[in-house]
Each structure stands twice: as C-alpha cells, then as structure tokens.
Amino acid sequence: NAGVMQNPRHLVRRRGQEARLRCSPMKGHSHVYWYRQLPEEGLKFMVYLQKENIIDESGMPKERFSAEFPKEGPSILRIQQVVRGDSAAYFCASTQPGDYGYTFGSGTRLTVV
Amino acid sequence: SQELEQSPQSLIVQEGKNLTINCTSSKTLYGLYWYKQKYGEGLIFLMMLQKGGEEKSHEKITAKLDEKKQQSSLHITASQPSHAGIYLCGAENTGGFKTIFGAGTRLFVKA
Numbered sequence: 001n002a003g004v005m006q007n008p009r010h011l012v013r014r015r016g017q018e019a020r021l022r023c024s025p026m027k028g029h030s031h032v033y034w035y036r037q038l039p040e041e042g043l044k045f046m047v048y049l050q051k052e053n054i055i056d057e058s059g060m061p062k063e064r065f066s067a068e069f070p071k072e073g074p075s076i077l078r079i080q081q082v083v084r085g086d087s088a089a090y091f092c093a094s095t096q097p098g099d100y101g102y103t104f105g106s107g108t109r110l111t112v113v
Numbered sequence: 114s115q116e117l118e119q120s121p122q123s124l125i126v127q128e129g130k131n132l133t134i135n136c137t138s139s140k141t142l143y144g145l146y147w148y149k150q151k152y153g154e155g156l157i158f159l160m161m162l163q164k165g166g167e168e169k170s171h172e173k174i175t176a177k178l179d180e181k182k183q184q185s186s187l188h189i190t191a192s193q194p195s196h197a198g199i200y201l202c203g204a205e206n207t208g209g210f211k212t213i214f215g216a217g218t219r220l221f222v223k224a
Contacts, residue, residue, distance in 0.1 A: 004155075033211060042201060042216035043156075056211060091155060101146055101158035102212065 004029075004094050005074075006105035013082045013112050021077040021108045025094030032075045033102060034067060037089040046090075049075060082112045115140045117202055117215035125221045126192050134187040134218045136202030142182045144205040146212060147174075151198045159187075189220075197222045 005024040013019050025032050031050055035043040045059040049069035060067065064082075069075040079086055089109050093102035116139045126132050136145070144163050148156040160169045162178035162185060169176055173190045189196055199219050203212040 006155075031210075035214075043203075043214040045211045045213060048211050059211075093156075100144075100161045101148075102156075103158070104148075104155040106155040 004092055004103050004105035006090075006092050006108050008108060009106065011108055011110045013110065015083060015112055016081050019079040019082050019086070019110055019112075021079075021090050021092075021110070022074045023077070023092030023094075023105060024074040025092075026103050029094035029096045029099075029103070031095045031097070032069050033093045033095075034075075034077050035091045035093065037091060037107075039088070043091065046077070079110075082110070084112050086110060087112045115204060115213060117204055117213060119200075119202060119215035119218050121218060122216070123219040123221070125223060128193060128222055128224050129191055132189050132192055132220070134200050134220075136185045136187070136215055138183050138204055140183070142178065142185070142204050145178055145182075145185045146203040147176050147185070147187055148201045148203060148214075149198050150201060150217070156201065192220075192222050194222045194224055196220060 004026050007022050033048050034046040036046055037043050047060050047067045048056040052071050064080045066078045089107045091107045092105045095102050118137045120135045146161050147159040149159055150156045160171055160176050165180040165182045167178045175188045178185045197220055199217040201214050201217045203214045
C-alpha cells in the first residue's frame with residue numbers, strides 16, 4: 001500500500017505561470033483534503049473533495065485556485081497566475097468514512113520566483 | 114469559528130528529559146487529534162481522543178483530553194532525538210467534515 005502520493009515534491013514556478021499539484025489518495029480512500037502550510041505557520045484547510053464532487057471549498061481563495069477529484073485519476077490542485085505569496089507547502093490527505101484521522105502525503109513545496 | 118492554540122511554540126529539551134505540549138480549544142472538542150510532522154515531510158497520525166478524561170499512549174507518548182473537553186496535553190517521557198519534529202493538534206470542525214489545526218509546537222531534542 002503506497003499511501004498518499006503527491007507529486008511533484010518540489011515545484012518552482014515564475015510569477016504568472018500555472019502550478020498543478022497532484023494527489024493520489026490511499027487505495028480505497030474516497031475523501032481527499034488539501035491543506036496549505038506557510039513557513040512557520042500551521043496547516044490551513046483549503047478544500048475537501050469526494051469523487052467528482054467538491055464538498056467544502058471554504059478555505060480556497062476565491063480567485064486563481066481550483067481543485068478537482070475526477071472519477072479516474074488523481075486529485076488536482078491548480079493555481080493560476082501564481083504570485084510570490086503562493087509559495088508554501090501544499091499537503092494532501094485522504095480518508096474513508098469511518099476512519100479516524102487522515103493519511104497525509106509528503107507534500108508539494110511550491111516556490112514562486 | 115473554532116481555534117486551537119498550542120503552547121509552547123517551540124521547545125528545546127535535553128535527550129532523556131520529559132516534556133509536555135498543550136492544545137487549548139476555543140470551543141468544546143468533539144474529536145482531538147495529535148499528529149507529528151518531521152521537518153520537511155508530511156504528517157503522521159499519532160492518536161485521537163474523544164471522551165472527556167480520556168488518555169491514550171503510543172510508545173513513550175501519552176495524550177490526555179481534559180474532562181471539559183477543551184484542552185489536551187501531549188506528554189513525552191524520556192525524549193529521544195527521534196521525537197524531534199513539529200507536533201500539531203487538530204480538531205474536527207463542528208458542523209463540518211474537515212479538521213482544523215493548531216500552529217504546531219516545534220520540538221528539538223539535544224543529544
């Protein structure tokens with residue numbers, strides 16, 4: 001069981017480019033969560049998805065950020081026209097109904113230059 | 114909205130010493146999680162507490178939830194370098210499905 005797989009581990013983008021972060025949940029998990037961790041800060045919730053549905057996106061910035069979890073394939077967090085303030089570690093976690101706690105991926109560290 | 118405050122923010126201890134990390138919630142806790150994050154890596158689930166007065170242990174780490182269910186403590190006995198990392202408490206957000214997290218406590222263990 002490979003756990004939650006995130007790629008890439010590190011991503012460098014120039015201001016104005018698009019960043020695509022991928023997350024493959026743990027086998028059998030149908031719930032995916034995205035969190036952002038800014039330097040020296042805690043984890044901030046961004047979005048909660050189930051297959052083909054966004055359940056809670058209350059933590060997502062209104063502009064430039066979007067997320068999806070298609071029927072087939074990984075969950076994608078997309079950031080358009082990145083700015084320096086988007087530099088952070090982005091973590092994906094998965095779970096299934098009845099589970100206690102999340103299984104986290106190792107994160108994608110986005111650096112905007 | 115619910116907020117979690119962790120103390121201390123950072124901690125440096127000598128190997129072999131005991132330590133305690135606290136997590137205080139602004140609202141009643143219905144599920145309190147403790148995670149450990151190694152520097153530069155993802156989070157690892159340690160344990161979950163639900164009932165007032167509940168206490169759980171995992172190896173040399175013990176977590177407790179107070180009777181009023183608004184504060185939890187994490188205690189490490191005889192700390193080792195492998196205990197170093199960031200400890201985060203998380204709580205189920207009332208009315209939602211997501212977990213909110215405290216800012217974390219950074220633990221450094223000196224050999």
